[in-house]
Amino acid sequence: MLEDKPMTITQLNLYVKSFLDSSTVLQSVWVVGEISNFTNHYRSGHLYMSLKDEGALVKAVMFKSSASKLRFAPENGMRVVCRGRVSLYERDGQYQLYLTDMQPDGVGALSVAFEQLCKKLREEGLFNEEHKKELPPYPETIAVITSPTGAAVRDIMNILGRRYPLARIVFCPVQVQGAAAVPQLIDALREVNRRQAADVIIIGRGGGSIEELWAFNSEELAREVYCSSIPVISAVGHETDFTICDFAADLRAPTPSAAAELAVPDQNELLGSIRSYKTRLSLALQGTMDRASHQLEQVKQRRYLQHPEALLDRQRQEADSMSRSLLQSFTLMTEQCKGRLSALSARLDALSPLRVLGRGYAVLKKGDRIVDSAAALSMGDRVTLRLQDGEADMTVTSVRKDEAVHGGNDI
DSSP states (O other): OTTTOOOHHHHHHHHHHHHHHOOOOTTTTEEEEEEEEEETTTOOEEEEEEEEOSEEEEEEEEEEEHHHSSSSSSOOOOEEEEEEEEEEEEETEEEEEEEEEEEESSSSSSHHHHHHHHHHHHHHHTOOOGGGGOSSSSSSSSEEEEEESSSSHHHHHHHHHHOOTTTTTEEOOOOOOOOOOTHHHHHHHHHHHHHOSSEEEEEEEEEOOOOGGGGGGGGHHHHHHHSSSOEEEEEEEEEOOOHHHHSSEEOOOSHHHHHHHHHHHHHHHHHHHHHHHHHHHHHHHHHHHHHHHHHHHHHHTSHHOOOOHHHHHHHHHHHHHHHHHHHHHHHHHHHHHHHHHHHHHHHHHHOOHHHHHHHHOEEEEEEEEEEGGGGGGGGOOEEEEEEESSSEEEEEEOOOOOHHHOOOOOO
């Protein structure tokens, strides 16, 4: 019948699709290959790629419902083992794999996810040593974030109480595995930081499989640990277990018990140090007192302390000598001042107006003003002549100007 009537392309593709979909073998197949042409449609959540080996290539798609369950991020060049069904994409007429599961070939998905997240956060600087905060040497309050039912909390409490009973413990019970673990761990960290309720934080749990420890590999938890203003000690699992939280924390402890030991000093060691300091202080104080006593004995043997009158006699002699020296200096200074005073008096006397008048000169005044020019006088003016021993009132009968000075005539 197919030979009698031509099929449309759509009919052909539908027929091939129905043939492939009806195959029980092709409904669940496992394939291994290398990812290429990988595209992550972040808005839809679907993953598109090609799977290839040395001789062939096939298109593949993983829808959001399956892609959201992956524990790692697929990348180009990654060799993977996939399970899915074979069908045809009708529009393009190309068969492809519809994947429902994917695992890294030879390495577990959790291990790949761990390495991928480590690389990402390391490149962002979340593991840098310069960001690590120092632990306080003598913390007053310690916050413990862990499960209330595990052995870890008992070990931490016992060691803190034995090593440093002065510290107050703030216990924050949380789930450490399962879906609720990460939100509870993050909330506890934020609350302790918001309240500034501790000087140091211990976060962790006892040992377990990688799946059981996976909450401490959360990217969100790592960022919260990195942003904590309070120093954080990460104590997850056993000594051989490493988590992302360990790398982001300010200090990694190999076990929860070791975290408690790292968080606080040992009271016995502190008491030993105090006793040692006390002994050293006592010895130093005794040495100081011995030296002071020896110096005191030396001072007591000095002549002036044995015979204080000798010191007084010496001081009297020095006082007499200073008195004589002071008197001599004062006398000399007085004579010098008298000489300077006599010289200044002579110079001042020589400049005295009376001394000038004594040499035959006189001062002519017209009213209250001294006459220093013939031009200031007129015939009939009443003037006063000041002599050395008195005054004389006079009347101007004529005025004669000096021709050499004025070039004028008599008035």
